[in-house]
Amino acid sequence: EDQVTQSPEALRLQEGESSSLNCSYTVSGLRGLFWYRQDPGKGPEFLFTLYSAGEEKEKERLKATLTKKESFLHITAPKPEDSATYLCAVQANRDDKIIFGKGTRLHILP
Amino acid sequence: EAQVTQNPRYLITVTGKKLTVTCSQNMNHEYMSWYRQDPGLGLRQIYYSMNVEVTDKGDVPEGYKVSRKEKRNFPLILESPSPNQTSLYFCASKKGQTLYTGELFFGEGSRLTVL
Numbered sequence: 001e002d003q004v005t006q007s008p009e010a011l012r013l014q015e016g017e018s019s020s021l022n023c024s025y026t027v028s029g030l031r032g033l034f035w036y037r038q039d040p041g042k043g044p045e046f047l048f049t050l051y052s053a054g055e056e057k058e059k060e061r062l063k064a065t066l067t068k069k070e071s072f073l074h075i076t077a078p079k080p081e082d083s084a085t086y087l088c089a090v091q092a093n094r095d096d097k098i099i100f101g102k103g104t105r106l107h108i109l110p
Numbered sequence: 111e112a113q114v115t116q117n118p119r120y121l122i123t124v125t126g127k128k129l130t131v132t133c134s135q136n137m138n139h140e141y142m143s144w145y146r147q148d149p150g151l152g153l154r155q156i157y158y159s160m161n162v163e164v165t166d167k168g169d170v171p172e173g174y175k176v177s178r179k180e181k182r183n184f185p186l187i188l189e190s191p192s193p194n195q196t197s198l199y200f201c202a203s204k205k206g207q208t209l210y211t212g213e214l215f216f217g218e219g220s221r222l223t224v225l
Contacts, residue, residue: 032211043216102152
């Protein structure tokens with residue numbers, strides 16, 4: 001069964017304190033791994049798609065990396081506006097289901 | 111403006127009273143999907159559709175129906191709602207045919223309470 005596990009569930013950081021969020025996945029044939037950001041009361045917003053181990057993508061203070069078993073979302077020198085829930089999702093080769101993890105709630109303190 | 115529009119945004123109803131949550135997208139996307147989001151359980155896929163007249167079950171389809179008669183619309187139907195269907199519902203769409211891994215665009219969500 002395909003699974004996505006995110007850790008930690010919640011993370012509080014001081015402004016400027018860099019850290020990483022983890023997404024472990026089990027899928028029979030990865031087609032793509034996705035990162036989304038969700039603000040309270042809003043729908044998720046797309047950040048990145050990663051396709052193969054070793055791939056990295058960056059956007060402002062965020063960098064996503066991928067291995068054969070997990071993905072990391074690195075946040076460098078975060079600001080309070082980076083506070084949100086970050087969701088990881090996977091799509092397998094065999095169908096069009098997209099399975100989400102439970103997310104990591106990130107809170108950046110000023 | 112490219113968007114996915116859901117209605118209603120908020121609804122309180124009673125057990126057994128049929129309801130429909132509408133979803134419409136203006137991006138000419140082939141793929142549309144419904145998710146429910148519950149505390150501690152995350153986003154779970156209910157149904158998805160690859161194109162008109164093509165629908166497939168996600169991980170939690172029980173108690174729900176969908177239809178895709180037009181490309182832009184993908185309504186979610188609760189024939190006989192029960193309290194365990196109280197949740198935050200999201201509709202999403204993306205372009206592309208089978209196995210395309212493009213960006214999902216989400217609606218603003220519909221918060222449903224079943225008493």
